[in-house]
Amino acid sequence: YRELSMQHQAEEDAWKRLLEEYGKKYPEEAGRLQEFLDRDNQAKLDAISDFWKKGEKPEATRSISGQVIQTIKEAIPTLIGGSADLAPSNKTHMDGVTDFSAEHPEGRNLHFGVREMAMSAIANGMLLHGGCTTYCATFFVFSDYTKPMARLASIMGIPQIFVFTHDSIGVGEDGPTHEPVEQLAMFRAMPNFHAYRPCDATEVQAAWYSALTSPHTPTAIILTRQNLTPMEGSSKEALRGGYILEDYEGLPQLILIASGSEVELAHQAAQILQKEGIKVRVVSMPCMDLFEEQEEAYQEKVLPREVKKRVAIEALSPLGLDRYTGIDGATIGMTSFGASAPYKELFPYFGFTAEHIVEVAKGIL
Incomplete structure (x- = not known):
């Protein structure tokens, strides 16, 4: 190992000398190269005047994510990525790019084909090489195939970005296989990994901002197929992972x-309970x-210990939510696989309605 170390140190020193000579001969290009290698995305994002903007209409978070990609593609010229043959559904194609x-090595849209694990490995390799800001995408149910590479990204401490759409029983007619x-519980269990599941435009923007500025932690941005109503109380506080949406x-x-x-269902349930004189806080x-x-x-500010009556709601496995609800609270989640039907029928069938949340809440008060 010592001999190899000395050999590669010599190679690195030679490369540094070459880079120094290149910088003297081509200062503008050398500055551009260093900018790519430094990956200072935060300054680039902060310079985009319309990066943060509230949603104005019900919209699928996958579509909002696609809009974010279009917004950042020019500001971050190192952005390169694609999907495992699902770009139109994942909304990950950069328009006009x-x-x-082989004929266009300058291209930044990658068509990986139906091979999620290879896609993730390729994206990891590009990120390790440097000079790139990479992302890869597929349906959330197929994240099982990306998991080994997501785990390696976590171990290596590289800020890979995984875009997962069609995030729950909201997929609908495709049924339990999709x-x-x-x-979500799987990714939450992984050390050094951020799994973002945003509720509207502001939170999608926060997820991308966090992912693009993360120095050593990979991020999954988990998005809906169906439209969601923008929340009046959503804010940049989403950058802290959890915050008081309404109080x-x-x-x-x-x-x-x-x-x-x-989150929208929690908001609706809170409105019903508030009319009945019950003081409710909604935490996104x-x-x-x-x-x-x-x-x-x-x-403690967001989830004060003194308030022990809590209900957590996710249309996914409730595993892990009990850390916030405790023995005096309740969880509403998926304890079985889904079914094939329109999502507007599936959500009530599995108990994801404001009325059911109210019923459960009253049961613990």
Whole structure:
């Protein structure tokens, strides 16, 4: 190993000398190369005047994510990525940008084909090489095939970006083979990994901002097929993983915790309970992993220990949500696989309605 180390050190020193000579001869190009290698995406994002914008209409978070990609593609020229043959559904194709091929090595849209594990490995390799900001995409249920490479990204500490769409029973008619249940719990269990499940445009933007500026942690951005209503209380606080979406004066009697498509249901349930005189706080938890990294004082502010009556709602496996609900709270989640039907029928069938949340909440109060 010592001999190899000395050999490669000599090669690295030679490369550095070459780079120094290149910089003297081509200062502009050398500066551009160094900019690519530095990966300072935060400054580029902060320079985009319309990066942060509230949603104005019900829209699928996968579509909003696609809009974010179009917004950042010029500001971050190192952005390169694609999908495992699902780009139109994942909304990951950069419009007006050349597709990568042997004839067009400058292309930034990658067509990986139906091979999720290879796609993720390729993206990891490009990121390890440097000079690229990479992302790869597929349906959330197929994230099982990307998991080994996501795990390696976590171990190596590289900020890979995974875009997973069709995130729950909201997939609908494709049925249980295409409806994720256990996948979110799998990613939440992985050390050094951020799994974001945003509820609207603001939270999608936060997920991308967090992913693009993360120095050593990979991120999954988990998105809906169906339209979601923009939340008035959503904010950049989503960058902290969890935050108070709506609240009432004084200490709440009940806290509703949700992510993604269920945040709207939690909001609706809170409105019903508030009319009955029950003080309710709604907490949006788009990224549990990131919330756990916040200082204890912030976590206590959002989820005060004194308030033990809590209900957590996700149209996925409830595994792990009990860390926030405790023995005095309740969880509403998927304890079986899904079914084949329109999502507007599936959500009530599996108990994901404001009325059922109200019923469960009253049961613990």
